[in-house]
Amino acid sequence: MPCQSFDYSSIGFNNNSGEIYGDRRKKVAIVGGGNWGSAIACVVGKTVKAQSDVFQPTVNMWCRDSRKPGDTSSSIADIINYTHENPKYLPGRRIPENVIATSSLRDACESAHILILVVPHQGIPQICSELRGKLQEGAHAVSLTKGISSTSENGVVKMQLISEDIEKALGVECSVLMGANLAGEVADGKFCEATIGCKSLENGEELKTLFDTPNFRIRVTTDYEAVELCGALKNIVACAAGFADGLGWAYNVKSAIIRLGLLETKKFVEHFYPSSVGHTYFESCGVADLITTCYGGRNRKVAEAFIKSDKSLQVVEQELLKGQSAQGPPTAQDVFEMLEIHNLTEKFPIFTSVHKVFVGEHGETELYDSLRNHPEYD
Numbered sequence: 001m002p003c004q005s006f007d008y009s010s011i012g013f014n015n016n017s018g019e020i021y022g023d024r025r026k027k028v029a030i031v032g033g034g035n036w037g038s039a040i041a042c043v044v045g046k047t048v049k050a051q052s053d054v055f056q057p058t059v060n061m062w063c064r065d066s067r068k069p070g071d072t073s074s075s076i077a078d079i080i081n082y083t084h085e086n087p088k089y090l091p092g093r094r095i096p097e098n099v100i101a102t103s104s105l106r107d108a109c110e111s112a113h114i115l116i117l118v119v120p121h122q123g124i125p126q127i128c129s130e131l132r133g134k135l136q137e138g139a140h141a142v143s144l145t146k147g148i149s150s151t152s153e154n155g156v157v158k159m160q161l162i163s164e165d166i167e168k169a170l171g172v173e174c175s176v177l178m179g180a181n182l183a184g185e186v187a188d189g190k191f192c193e194a195t196i197g198c199k200s201l202e203n204g205e206e207l208k209t210l211f212d213t214p215n216f217r218i219r220v221t222t223d224y225e226a227v228e229l230c231g232a233l234k235n236i237v238a239c240a241a242g243f244a245d246g247l248g249w250a251y252n253v254k255s256a257i258i259r260l261g262l263l264e265t266k267k268f269v270e271h272f273y274p275s276s277v278g279h280t281y282f283e284s285c286g287v288a289d290l291i292t293t294c295y296g297g298r299n300r301k302v303a304e305a306f307i308k309s310d311k312s313l314q315v316v317e318q319e320l321l322k323g324q325s326a327q328g329p330p331t332a333q334d335v336f337e338m339l340e341i342h343n344l345t346e347k348f349p350i351f352t353s354v355h356k357v358f359v360g361e362h363g364e365t366e367l368y369d370s371l372r373n374h375p376e377y378d
Contacts, residue, residue: 147327163224176224190215197223233261
């Protein structure tokens with residue numbers, strides 16, 4: 001039976017139900033109700049209740065209303081509030097009842113002290129535009145979004161992190177959380193790790209308090225640039241691994257893709273952010289996330305299906321991801337364009353070839369040669 005429109009007044013949504021005036025505990029909001037956003041809601045919905053002396057008891061979660069005009073079916077937010085499940089993006093996993101979903105971005109975020117952003121990087125500019133000037137004083141953010149950005153200074157295009165875009169747009173400090181985290185396993189409470197990259201250790205430790213559980217262990221580092229870029233670039237390597245699976249290449253080849261992909265990741269970080277430190281690649285955001293994504297992530301899955309069919313990427317994503325998108329292909333394009341601007345494409349053959357496969361400029365032979373002729377062998 002379809003859900004009716006949820007009555008938010010019954011829970012005092014705009015008055016932060018369960019909280020009192022002058023409450024000094026931190027309010028948490030999640031921006032994004034997809035697969036990963038819903039999984040994170042399963043974690044923080046429990047941790048705020050377990051630490052009621054630190055965090056306010058309800059977690060607001062913004063879910064985009066993707067219904068078309070005239071569609072009278074229930075919104076994702078209404079369904080979550082009635083059933084405590086996201087059947088479209090995370091079926092079969094129960095979202096805690098203290099997670100309150102809404103289709104209003106402002107209602108979800110304006111009372112929050114900690115903002116968790118879990119949306120595709122293409123949506124960040126619009127979201128930040130809507131939230132600019134509407135957040136609590138002293139609020140800070142943590143981005144779980146994968147991708148890269150750029151900025152232009154005096155006609156020169158420069159690398160920029162998604163977290164830096166968020167900081168500039170919202171005027172708040174933005175940390176990042178990345179790691180070997182398949183959403184379904186996180187929601188099921190299976191053991192995994194994640195890495196928080198932060199500028200301020202005070203904010204980093206507060207976020208560790210928010211996210212850390214016996215089965216979701218968190219480590220904190222100030223090497224935030226490397227943490228964020230590991231999370232973005234591993235999706236490109238996972239696409240290469242998916243191509244290898246779709247083409248029936250041997251396990252040894254896939255292992256080489258992972259190793260060479262990690263080296264390209266490290267080289268990319270060192271070129272654009274030379275202050276980064278080497279140990280970050282051995283955190284969950286580094287080699288662990290790379291291995292997991294190359295075997296179990298959506299980017300591998302989409303790339304395998306794409307290389308085996310004559311369908312467009314958009315059709316493959318629609319069939320496999322139910323309206324969500326893989327971040328590997330657009331990140332590969334952004335990275336390729338950045339490398340091209342800086343005349344670096346030959347030093348990053350896997351990153352370059354993945355993009356060219358998606359746009360039809362490379363096939364199996366060129367992809368295979370990007371491995372056999374990799375500059376790491378020179």
